Amino acid sequence: MKIRPAHPEDAAAVADLATQLGYPTTPEQAETRLRDLETRPESAVLAAEENGAVIGWIQVVGAHRVDSEPYAEIAALVVDVAHRGGGIGAELVAAADDWAVRHGFRTLRVRSNVVRERTHAFYERLGFARTKSQVIFARSTARPAGR
Ligand SMILES: CC(C)(COP(=O)(O)OP(=O)(O)OC[C@H]1O[C@@H](n2cnc3c(N)ncnc32)[C@H](O)[C@@H]1OP(=O)(O)O)[C@@H](O)C(=O)NCCC(=O)NCCS
Numbered sequence: 001m002k003i004r005p006a007h008p009e010d011a012a013a014v015a016d017l018a019t020q021l022g023y024p025t026t027p028e029q030a031e032t033r034l035r036d037l038e039t040r041p042e043s044a045v046l047a048a049e050e051n052g053a054v055i056g057w058i059q060v061v062g063a064h065r066v067d068s069e070p071y072a073e074i075a076a077l078v079v080d081v082a083h084r085g086g087g088i089g090a091e092l093v094a095a096a097d098d099w100a101v102r103h104g105f106r107t108l109r110v111r112s113n114v115v116r117e118r119t120h121a122f123y124e125r126l127g128f129a130r131t132k133s134q135v136i137f138a139r140s141t142a143r144p145a146g147r
Pocket of ligand 1: 021076077078079080083084085086087088089090091110111112113116118119121122123
């Protein structure tokens, strides 16, 4: 198994895994987003590849806020259901941590849905501590771009 940057050519596998994570994504959507992300230095999408197949991926992003020191955040993490429990998730987190260190971030955060109790144990084993619980709100923007 090796960990490397994800490319638009990985879109089909990345989309399948995003869908496993609970965010239904088509290969076309994944390809468009991976192409866009390649131009953004404050984000990395790293893929776990085994025997030529992408079996997991993680996205880490840098956050610059007025109210805190800059930090890196795991925006998404998923390992293929057939490969879970073999240490790949921990290696992807280690790769994200390495990216954060190389980009000067001193804190790595992750937000995880309250229902993912097994995943919470995974993060705690890797040294993450619970800081708070939040309610996340969202809406469409008032004026879509381009109108
Ligand atoms: C969480 C996840 C990325 C961990 O990857 P992994 O390769 O299975 O992790 P590791 O092998 O390094 O560590 C195994 C630990 O992960 C956790 N885990 C969470 N869900 C798991 C699952 N479905 N199968 C196996 N382990 C799981 C457990 O703590 C497990 O330890 P345990 O076997 O002692 O219970 C992976 O299980 C996954 O994709 N889960 C579904 C999506 C998800 O929750 N993503 C994180 C969103 S914040």
